[in-house]
Amino acid sequence: MLTYKPIIGITMGDGAGVGPEIIMKALSDEKLYETCAPFVIGDKNILERAGIITGNKAEIKQISSIDEASFKFGVVEVVDLELLPKDLPFGRVSAEAGNAAFRYLEKAIELANQGKIDAICTAPLNKEALHKGGHIYPGHTEILAELTKTEDYSMMLSAPxxxxxxxxxxxxxxxxxxxxxxxxxxxxxxxxxxxxxxxxxxxxxxxxxxxxxxxxxxxxxxxxxxxxxxxxxxxxxxxxxxxxxxxxxxxxxxxxxxxxxxxxxxxxxxxxxxxxxKVLGLEAGVNITVGLPIIRTSVDHGTAFDIAGKGIADELSLKEAIRQAIELAPKR
Incomplete structure (x- = not known):
């Protein structure tokens, strides 16, 4: 009997931070593809750069719709919004990257509303960059609540x-x-x-x-x-x-x-x-917004501008966020 694997949309977050790197590191784990169908909403050229930095030699494939995705290990599929240059500086607050991070979320909600994905997992954004990009919100949660017209929501932390x-x-x-x-x-x-x-x-x-x-x-x-x-x-x-x-x-x-x-x-x-x-370990905790019409999980850390581009960012929190998205996604 075939078991349904939830489709997880991973938003790239701020392209100048560690988000693209931890995504490429997480998607280098073949076991991840055994339990879910992951794809990225972001910029293809930034993911290609992150692949070089992290040593992930997977093909980065642009898709225009979820129906085109194969969800096969060794191919990182991305809904490419083409918002950022490949030479975007690492570790700098950028209005361009802040706006892009917002647009990735907007696209994720659009796909969720169409019933194309089962959960959203978000890489970190930078609030200063978000504001410079013209989007005045405290963070992901408030953006998602407004985009989904949700009034009653709450933060949930989840560890194993x-x-x-x-x-x-x-x-x-x-x-x-x-x-x-x-x-x-x-x-x-x-x-x-x-x-x-x-x-x-x-x-x-x-x-x-x-x-x-x-x-x-x-x-x-x-x-x-x-x-x-x-x-x-x-x-x-x-x-x-x-x-x-x-x-x-x-x-x-x-x-x-x-x-x-x-x-x-x-x-x-x-x-x-x-x-x-957090006593259980910073890498174990995942931030989840509940009350939205779709499950959203997130890493429990920021953009880490100080180490962006060095390939040393730890992907464990993102992998745990994806695992929690799989666990909490509605069962089909």
């Missing part, structure tokens, strides 16, 4: 034995507590549930962190935040048949999840969720 989704992310701790509401907690619980269901989990087991030490310990710590902000959301989700527990003490919850008690943790704020994942 731990998945964490966040109620709040890039705000200070005082502001984070203000932003935690029953409606937001409930929404993130349902995002976690829907994401794992689409990925093939029959009945996802969801655990919700408390805000205070020991999840408040029945009012001993804090000012009743768990009772006010979390419990109503958990009870609402439980009433709808979702298998969710909480609020639970964060100091033991992540250990229990890695052990296998739960499939995903709902973290209340940035460091509560990021810390445990």
């Amino acid at each position: 034995n731990l998945k964490v989704i966040h109620v709040t992310t890039h705000v200070g701790i005082i502001d984070a507590i203000k932003q935690i509401t029953p409606s937001r907690v409930y929404k993130v619980i349902t995002l976690a549930y829907e994401t794992l269901r689409k990925a093939g989990y029959e009945k996802p087991r969801i655990a919700v962190c408390g805000i205070n030490p020991h999840a408040g310990e029945n009012g001993l710590f804090g000012n009743g935040e768990e009772e006010e902000k979390i419990i109503p959301a958990v009870e609402k989700a439980q009433a709808e048949g979702i298998e969710v527990n909480g609020p639970l003490p964060a100091d033991t919850l992540f250990f229990r999840t890695v052990r296998g008690d739960f499939d995903i943790v709902v973290a209340m704020y940035h460091d509560q969720g990021h810390g445990p994942v």
Whole structure:
């Protein structure tokens, strides 16, 4: 029986950074082609340059549509937008490269809307270059949310034995507590549930962190935040048949999840969720945007302008991002 291999669109990111190099390194692994059908959205001449730098002798083949792709190892297929010169300087902020990085994402969403791809995996972009190119966004997540007209989304970090989704992310701790509401907690619980269901989990087991030490310990710590902000959301989700527990003490919850008690943790704020994942290793963590109409995964590092063009950038985070895209892509 043939097993369907998800089609993964890899956006090239900022061409002046390490994105093209780590893509060519990742696609030099024959085993990758056994589990997915990868192709690149970017610029052919930049990938050819990256192939020389990294020693990947694969043929770089331009395709105009996914229907032309063979997804064979030894051939890196690229939807070539022809936006960058081959001699684009390494490690420099460039409006040209910033605009191109945006256009790659735009093309990826176009293909997703056409039902041509199953997931998007993004190489890093540079925010300063993005802004110089005329696209004023904090980063990938906000671009993808606008392009897909998505209002409710969340950041999920995923490592081999731990998945964490966040109620709040890039705000200070005082502001984070203000932003935690029953409606937001409930929404993130349902995002976690829907994401794992689409990925093939029959009945996802969801655990919700408390805000205070020991999840408040029945009012001993804090000012009743768990009772006010979390419990109503958990009870609402439980009433709808979702298998969710909480609020639970964060100091033991992540250990229990890695052990296998739960499939995903709902973290209340940035460091509560990021810390445990990054302890497992920076190369293991992958940034995932959930709530979009398509799965999007990303490396958990930047453009690394300081080493761009040297062929020494580590591709492990990108390979893990592709692996997670394969795991979370809807099963056909």
